[in-house]
Amino acid sequence: MALVKSIATVGGWTMMSRVLGFVRDALMAGVLGAGPAAEAFVVAFRLPNLFRRLFAEGALNAALVPLYAKRLETEGKESAVRFGGEAAVLLVLFMLLLTVLAMAFMPFVILALAPGFKADGTDGVFALAVTLSTITFPYLTFMALSALLSGMLNTAGRFGAAAAAPLLLNVVLIAAMGLHLVGLAELPPAEMLAWGVFAGGVAQFGLIAWDAHRAGLLPHLPRPTLSRDVKSLLRLMGPGVISAGVSQINTVVSTILASLLPTGAIAHLYYADRVAQLPLGVIGVAVSVALLPLLSRQLSAGEDAAARESLNRSLEIGLLFTLPAAAALIAMPFPVVDVLFRRGEFGIGDSASTAYVLAAMAAGLPPVVLVKILSPAFFARRDTRTPLLIAIASMAANLALAFALMRVLGAAGIALAASLAGWGNAVLMGWILSRRGHLPLDARFRRRVPRLVLSAVVMGGLLYGGTMLAPGMVDQPFLLRAGYLAVLVAAGGALYFVLAQITGGADLREVKRALTRRRKAS
Template sequence: MRAFSTVGSFTLMSRILGFMRDVLMAQFLGAGLAADCFFVAFKLPNFFRRLFAEGAFSSAFVPLFSRILGRDPTPTSRHNARIFAQEALAVLLPILLVFTGLMQAVMPWAMLVLAPGFADQPEKFALAVDLTRLTFPYLLLISLVSLFSGILNGLGRFSEAAAAPILLNLVLISSLLLFHDTAIMTAKALAIAVSLAGVVQLLLLLYGAHRMGFSLSLPRPKLTPAVKRLLTVMLPVALGAGMTQINLMIDVILASMLPEGSLSFLFYADRLNQLPLGVIGIAVGTVLLPHLSRTLAGGSAVEAIHHHNRAIEFALFLTLPAAFALAIVPQPLISALFQHGAFTADDSQATAWALAAFAAGLPAFVLIKVLVPGFYAREDMKTPVKIALLALVTNLVLNLLLMGPLRHVGLALATSIAAWLNAALLYLNLHRRGQFALDARLKSRLLRVIASCGFMAAVLFGLDHFFGAGRGASKAMQVGQAALLVVSGLGVYGVASLILGAFRLSEIKNWR
């Protein structure tokens, strides 16, 4: 819990700064041509980042690195872990350099795949290519950040890796404040700032590794047994991560064929949906993976199952009320955050519907982040791949069925349904093998959490109905209403949870 609070608090700071960034982006970019082009340009390096760096590489590297360290690291195990990290860096860096250069050369053809709907608009297509060439070096930099984050996380130090996204948002916010004369200028400044932020993040992680005594040299690339094992483990993880990222890319491709602004509506809705996902799901998963790996290395399977139950209990305690709230009152939240400047009331409404659809799958998104470490910690990389492939096919079919009648909202809803299928199959596979089962405490707490969410939902629905007639009269009123909804929801959920026994104050005190 202490490790989660570290990761979660830094992630929360990053998300708050991310909202400030998104508010400025909504003001200066709006939801038009320049915004669509930048969001595509930001998507492509992030696609490969999540696929290789934070997906395949991190998920494979952290368990292997943690097992080499052992449950109680010794000087010998630390030395062996450092050698493994250096060997991994020596192989990773040249691959990234070659791949980055290749993508710069073939970017126009890559854009035809990524955003085919832009092809019949030469100005839009050219801008998207230019912006993506500016953002793509971020992949190289953030992949190195991922390596050093894995080292620090394996050592049980989470602060630098969790703080790195804060620097990204600070750099992007600075570019928005300095360069916003036109939407095109803003988009180009943001694209340059993305790669610059990667440099700043890497410097922070290098400093953190140095403080922990893990400065790395760069030996000649060799396929040592440890590196071969890393690559063997990475392959199925890359396929699994690829399924998730392909799901997201399918949404981008299909959204580019919908009316202008659809990509932007999905982006802004996903940003709000990502707040609880990042603060809760990613934070719990980040802490859980090295912890489970070390626990299983010590031979304590029963203890691992216990900790997995507590991780899910804690994650759902925070996630379910967020999902209820985002689904019930998306409009006032979107209006308060984004509706000003180039972002209109119609844009708010379109974004709110997408947010409600994403919120329906929020618990599933978080559960996936918490369940997958149960496989990776046991070095089972293939099962999540098979499940992700089935979810990918489901998402594609639902996209094609729903985008006609529901447009961009159908894409968001399809993503949520596919996420629930993914989470359910992950749980069933762990349960069938005897590697995880819901214990009595989790079952009892879950029912109490759902009941508490019901009370909160009723209050939010009533307040939203009461505010309905006067919403939008002024920006101050929008912000005030949204703030009151947030405070009221938190208060009602907290009191209801305490009365119903969804949590106890003594447990929170013991986390310190």
């Protein structure tokens, strides 16, 4: 099954990147803790990442892939690559202009993104955030080009290099902190990390460009021109900026609100988000990345039945792995955070605060994955307006809920608001697709999903009980705590998949056959 093969490729590389990301964040927690330097770097790192996910991986990918797939399907590879070059030259010009403006007005940008820095009188943190953001922002141009080439490669069925590229960023950042820890770095650790972000962006672009060259997909940059398809691309990108990036915009809203809370709130949200990004990246992003080009090509070829089958199976695969991840993180957030991050400047109080945030964030994992899978059903039909309207409603709900809940629950209230808004986003998307006849959930999906929910709930109860059986584990050495967490994770995972197989929620033999075919094909 081509879809499973593509998801496995993207998910496998993403898993490796996330594991290295945990190593990176564990080192960062030990070096920077959750104090002012950590908060300044989080803001500096989040700023270019926001624009990357909105303009590059979000709006650009949502608009480019359907148009590129249509060109590829109807006019051939040469015409599609030529269109890629037309898009690339305009992208470079726009990103360079955005970068110059952002660097020139960086103090005002930081004031908008983290108003609490200045409001609290913490001028040192504000100045550091401006300095770090000025270093990291050029990373955006390289990542925008990487996203464009990745969309072209993915449409052609090549997922490996684009999925593997984020590994390089983590390797560079780990190396930067390693130089600091062994005393070979002259710069402060936060500045070392900022320069590492810039170098990581260059490395990622280099890898993806090399793979595009090997595949004959690396476009030449022509003179800027507004061809018919480029105009269509720009029209689709407008609403796509928000509709494809609603979770990132909500993250920025969370950062703004958290800057108004006591010191540490931004860092606690960041570390919790890093844990939550594992299932989101390995499952949600992998399925979404694999699904959009497949749906686009199927719809361009008039294969509506195949497109419906692809969407049903994608939803099924997404929930198969997201439901247990959400249940596990809700049931035992403290052991996960404590093992991953408690060391150096990151104390047990930080672990407890981050764990509350993580539990609230985990409740929103299923809807975020569902949105990532449902969005291609709109984008493949070149409809970015409907997701835009849904996204605006979701963001308004998130803002209102966050204002109300942060007064009671602090940073955890901000995370819970995003989760509740995410459920509203997913439900509204599914309802509209169903009304239009684009989401006819088949009998297999309706039969399996309730059984998967039951299996996840039972597993979550087991894990919660396991944490209650060892209340003194928090005082034990790291290796003992890590070992106990590994036992809980292994036992919970085994129970979930056994229950899913027994109840009929999943057929693991089917997944195994698909992966076996993938290995033989490769």
